[in-house]
Amino acid sequence: MRKYWLAVLLGVTVLAAGCKGSTDTTNTAKEASAEDTETTVNQETETSEIKGTTDDIAAGASTLSDAGKSAYRSVLDDIYYNQQFPNGLELDYDGSDLSENKFGVYDVDGDGRNELLIAYTTASADSQMFLIYDFVEALEAVHEEFTGFPAATFYDNGVMRADWNHDPSTVEGSDFQPFTLFVYDEEENTYELLGSVFQQDEPDVYYQNLAGDEDEKEIDEAVLKDWLDFCIGDAGQLEIPMVDLTEENIKVLK
Template identity: 85%
Template sequence: MKKYWLAVLLGVSVLAAGCKGSTDKTDTAREAEAENKETEDQEKEALKTDGTKDAILAGAGTLSDAAKSAYRSVLDDIYYNQQFPNGLELDYNGSDLSENKYGVYDIDGDGRDELLIAYTTASADGQMFLIYDFVEALDAVHEEFTGFPAATFYDNGVVRADWSHDPSTVEGSDFQPFTLFIYDEEVNTYEFLGSVCQQDKPDVYYQTLAGGEETEIDETVLKDWLDFCIGDAGQIEVPMVELTEENIKALK
């Protein structure tokens, strides 16, 4: 009988020890889970910028060493000297240059990643959205697009660039004047499609098309034109990072 109870007591002791070990393990697991969650939160916070950088570097992986070197050179010239390719002159207002942004992305769908720059550290007239393509045969960058920085890109090759200023004197109007461009693969540039603004009359728009004069149109004509040019094309979200020394050096 004593042996029986001894066995029972030993069993209970082992069970209790097992339960305590299980409890300790659960507490440890909870602590580890809390630590992992904190680490994940920190990583998610970091990925708000690093994730975008990773996307850019992944896109840059399709570039040749010569192309990456050329793009870095363009960014270096802008960052350190405020100089732009092809003699383009834009002013500089003395703001922090990291307010500008850049990306490497095949925006025109030609299979090569372009260099995209949103340059905003300038007066309103000097701010630009720039696109450069690297031409292997010339060992140089080619300018595809210069337009105002508030640009929306569509997957049918159209770009809508809002104007930096509004000439309208119509009180209460929230219409934003804009210009449309479309990518022309043959010349490897974005060509002018037309622009629209208001001036001094409500519900009247002034449209200028390629090679044409300014004409008055109403809202119906404007809508039909936008439907024809853009239609149901989707917007392209371009990954961009701040223009900093670190981000420029990451393009390698």
């Protein structure tokens, strides 16, 4: 079902992006929905991270096999002690306190398995990332579901909004935060790109680059609202308990 939903979403968002603004036939419910997305359009969204406890980590780990807990602990140990990441991923380290990074164990994609989520921020802006790993029992190894923008907001329909490492004040008179939408693909076990939206020079002009497009296209706020309403709509925002990356917290995965 997720694969079918992904195909429909990718197809319909292309059609939705081609519609310019509202018409006289737009019903009241659709107008209300557009109003509900105004904050998402004009401001940076809150991330899905909430302050967690060791009990949250223990609860997430309780559904894992011993091999899964060991694999997640190994990933965290490598980051904490050696600043090394799975699959040869290279991220720098700015020398600040590693406990400023966060991690959680949570089923963020809704596939019934608890993933390892890491917010890595002790690095230059270009190397700060949100990382998601899934333990694959058949391979006895972690699988990378996502590496990307650190400010990630997750929804219960499988969509993720990732805000860019970008200061919105670079466009004078605008508080718009550029972002990219992804959606979880259960068959591929990864987050697939839906599209990105950003501004360049003018505060009321947006540029959208959908998956599969070679170039961005100029859109107005009405089109952007319609796209967000279709992709996110009334989906609930997940609250993911995250704890500091410390030796004590990593040891909970035992």
